[in-house]
Amino acid sequence: MRVTAAVVREAGQPFIIEDLELDGPRDNEILVKIHSSGVCHTDIGVRNQWLPVPLPLVLGHEGAGVVEAVGSGVTKVAPGDKVVLTYASCRECTMCVRGEPSYCEQFVLRNVAGSRPDGTNALHGEGDIHGFFFSQSSFATYAIAVETNVVKVAPDTDLSIVGPLGCGIQTGAGTVLNRLQPSAGSSLVVFGAGAVGLAALMAAKVAGCTKVIAVDIVDERLTKATELGATHTINASTGDVVEKIRQITGGGADFSVDTTAVTSVVKQAVGCLALKGTCAVLGFGKAGTEIQVDMLEFLMAGRTITGVTEGDARPDEFIPRLLELHRQGRFPFDQLITSYKFQDINVACDDSDSGKAIKPVLQMV
Ligand SMILES: [Zn+2]
Numbered sequence: 134m135r136v137t138a139a140v141v142r143e144a145g146q147p148f149i150i151e152d153l154e155l156d157g158p159r160d161n162e163i164l165v166k167i168h169s170s171g172v173c174h175t176d177i178g179v180r181n182q183w184l185p186v187p188l189p190l191v192l193g194h195e196g197a198g199v200v201e202a203v204g205s206g207v208t209k210v211a212p213g214d215k216v217v218l219t220y221a222s223c224r225e226c227t228m229c230v231r232g233e234p235s236y237c238e239q240f241v242l243r244n245v246a247g248s249r250p251d252g253t254n255a256l257h258g259e260g261d262i263h264g265f266f267f268s269q270s271s272f273a274t275y276a277i278a279v280e281t282n283v284v285k286v287a288p289d290t291d292l293s294i295v296g297p298l299g300c301g302i303q304t305g306a307g308t309v310l311n312r313l314q315p316s317a318g319s320s321l322v323v324f325g326a327g328a329v330g331l332a333a334l335m336a337a338k339v340a341g342c343t344k345v346i347a348v349d350i351v352d353e354r355l356t357k358a359t360e361l362g363a364t365h366t367i368n369a370s371t372g373d374v375v376e377k378i379r380q381i382t383g384g385g386a387d388f389s390v391d392t393t394a395v396t397s398v399v400k401q402a403v404g405c406l407a408l409k410g411t412c413a414v415l416g417f418g419k420a421g422t423e424i425q426v427d428m429l430e431f432l433m434a435g436r437t438i439t440g441v442t443e444g445d446a447r448p449d450e451f452i453p454r455l456l457e458l459h460r461q462g463r464f465p466f467d468q469l470i471t472s473y474k475f476q477d478i479n480v481a482c483d484d485s486d487s488g489k490a491i492k493p494v495l496q497m498v
């Protein structure tokens with residue numbers, strides 16, 4: 134079938150909207166009519182080739198839409214079902230069996246290889262078009278997914294906003310609710326008030342943290358953080374961030390979350406911790422970016438630094454939980470979203486880079 138897709142043909146260059154041919158779903162695959170797709174920092178990073186996924190390539194990994202057709206082996210969803218697309222896993226490795234699919238041994242193969250695990254692709258156009266980005270490539274009017282990365286949602290779900298739950302929002306919220314699990318009354322600092330950081334902030338409120346601090350260098354983002362419940366905000370371009378956090382928390386924060394993947398910022402995120410505090414790092418940076426800590430200070434304070442992928446989320450159970458919190462008004466992730474027409478994808482990416490938009494969502498319908 135003919136589809137419209139945004140293609141990356143050269144590293145760091147704008148997306149090009151093209152008409153491509155898409156094969157029908159194989160036995161284990163699901164054809165989804167894409168309604169909308171969030172733009173995640175990882176899409177922009179791969180467009181810039183921070184990760185060497187082969188080009189030309191169709192990106193997009195926060196898709197939401199309606200199942201159009203399924204292969205003969207698919208039982209999880211049926212045509213007409215509304216779905217959120219997320220990351221794919223293998224279901225069979227040690228980590229998947231243990232219920233930790235975001236650490237699937239085949240995570241790279243099934244999400245960022247640029248093709249099916251067997252090396253084939255379903256999109257065809259000029260050149261060897263690569264796809265299956267997060268087993269979806271949702272910067273297109275239709276996408277092929279598999280059972281592990283479709284999450285069925287209720288018929289009344291608003292498909293224009295839910296795509297980001299599949300990656301950025303579940304990453305921030307899951308890091309807090311699944312990994313850090315702060316007790317009520319504890320303190321948490323978020324470094325970087327983008328979509329992931331603000332999702333972490335909202336989750337900290339849900340968990341009952343009483344001091345929730347947002348750190349950023351863009352004042353508009355800090356204003357948004359306050360609207361979403363931050364008790365304190367710090368503009369990192371002025372003054373000593375660690376000292377300010379020590380003052381606010383009376384000695385240090387119980388938890389910190391770094392979304393920036395900037396070495397100097399991670400140092401602050403560790404330095405601001407209370408005794409036995411934990412810092413979660415989840416930013417997607419260039420390969421080779423290092424964490425630097427003072428070892429003696431680190432061990433004397435009993436601190437922990439932990440990496441988190443996709444918020445440790447098991448999407449089939451975690452995304453419905455976030456949707457219920459949203460329905461109750463306790464997790465207003467829709468306030469992070471700015472909608473763009475699909476054709477305006479390059480404007481959306483520029484606005485994301487400049488900080489003008491926190492979470493751009495492309496509307497295909
Ligand atoms: Zn696995």
Ligand SMILES: [Zn+2]
Pocket residue numbers: 173174175176194300301
């Ligand atoms: Zn992402």
